[in-house]
Amino acid sequence: MTLTSSGDGTAMIEAFGAVLPVAVAVELSPFPIIAVVLVLLSQTGRPAAAAFLAGRLLGVAVVVGTVAAVSDLLERSAEAxxxxxxxxxxxxxxxxxxxxxxxxxxxxxx
Structure with a gap:
């Protein structure tokens, strides 16, 4: 998949569209669901589950942002x-x- 940038952000939208199915599959994988169930069944269920959810979303966002930034840098410098x-x-x-x-x-x- 080759994305060309026209300066209006369409390349980023196309990239999100290409990656979105994989991201949804990763988020809905059974391991986080099992972890949430186990956390909810613990003594401090709701606060721990909220912290787990926030950490999970933040972690995924950091990884996606880092990979997107690095791939953008590599894409721009690939020809030079x-x-x-x-x-x-x-x-x-x-x-x-x-x-x-x-x-x-x-x-x-x-």
Whole structure:
């Protein structure tokens, strides 16, 4: 997916439209729902659930904002600098290593 910026914000709207289904799926995944149920059943249910919800929304917003800002910077510098390509490769490699380490840790717990 290639987004072109015309200066009026349409690229950002298109990006939100492209990412929105994935964001909804992440937010509705069963793990946060299970955590909310467990928090609500605790002794300090409602205040703890409100704090959990606020933290969850803030955390997702920070991650989305950071990824959007970094991808925008990399998109703008992709034509001018080969350093952007190196950064993309290093970030991709780091994510693969992180995923493999999490996967190996999850399979060794069974």
């Amino acid at each position: 600098s080969p350093a952007a390509s190196v950064v993309r490769i290093l970030v991709g490699f780091a994510l693969i290593v992180l995923g493999l380490s999490k996967w190996r840790g999850a399979t060794s717990d069974r």
